[in-house]
Amino acid sequence: MSVVAEHLSWGVGRKTIVSDVSISAAPGETVGLVGPNGSGKSSLLRLLAGLKRPLDGSVTICGRNIAQVSRRSLSRQVAFVQQSAVTETSVSVLDVVRLGRTPHRSALAGWSAEDETAVAGALRRVNVLGYAAQSWQTLSGGERQRVHIARALAQTPQVMFLDEPTNHLDIHHQIEILRMVRDLDLTSVVALHDLNLAAMFCDKIVVLQSGSVFASGTPENVLTETLLKSVFKVTADVTGSAAGADMHIRFRP
């Protein structure tokens, strides 16, 4: 499923937070959203997922303008993994992941074999099957993050938006989660701070600065030493290429 945003703008009061942003993700593509703190990544993701209404512009997912699609119908196709999402107390991991099935169930329908398969598959995929009976509240930060990704996967979405999904994760799980996102048969837009991981796992990178798109394209075309200096205010050496899977950004003190 494709995601196309055209001329999106959003703000609060007189403050413009997302300004005339046009981006696209082709079916199956993993698009990385990078930019300094406060550049508008989370706000843009929320607009793309239909959680905020733009003041201007539109988001089209699989050819349909999401402003004209019901929330329930949208949530059957689109999952959103929020930054440090909080889940209610006293629920088990299994219950949290089961919530991912909500958009697919009607009030009268019982729990189906399809629901069960989706939940078990999601728990397995992010390696939290062993925690199914544990209280969500007792999990570590990284385990919680993986459970929220499992909930999104249980939704069996075709498009996934992820806001810094590798926060709290150790390096093994950062790589594991991003590899999984890239290899899943769905379109994803993922906000990331780690530029090396973004180069490793994203087909395309969009760089935001002050709410606008500063650059977009393949990792090697976008993550240049000049751009790193001008947007992130850092000096770095960039070697290799993402296509050759050996692209590396080495930051200099």
Ligand SMILES: Nc1ncnc2c1ncn2[C@@H]1O[C@H](COP(=O)(O)OP(=O)(O)OP(=O)(O)O)[C@@H](O)[C@H]1O
């Ligand atoms: N509801 C709101 N009211 C006022 N200002 C807001 C609101 N939501 C976001 N902002 C501001 O908009 C700017 C962009 O915020 P956003 O969270 O989208 O940035 P970000 O790129 O995701 O940042 P970070 O990398 O720090 O997570 C920030 O300056 C933030 O303070």
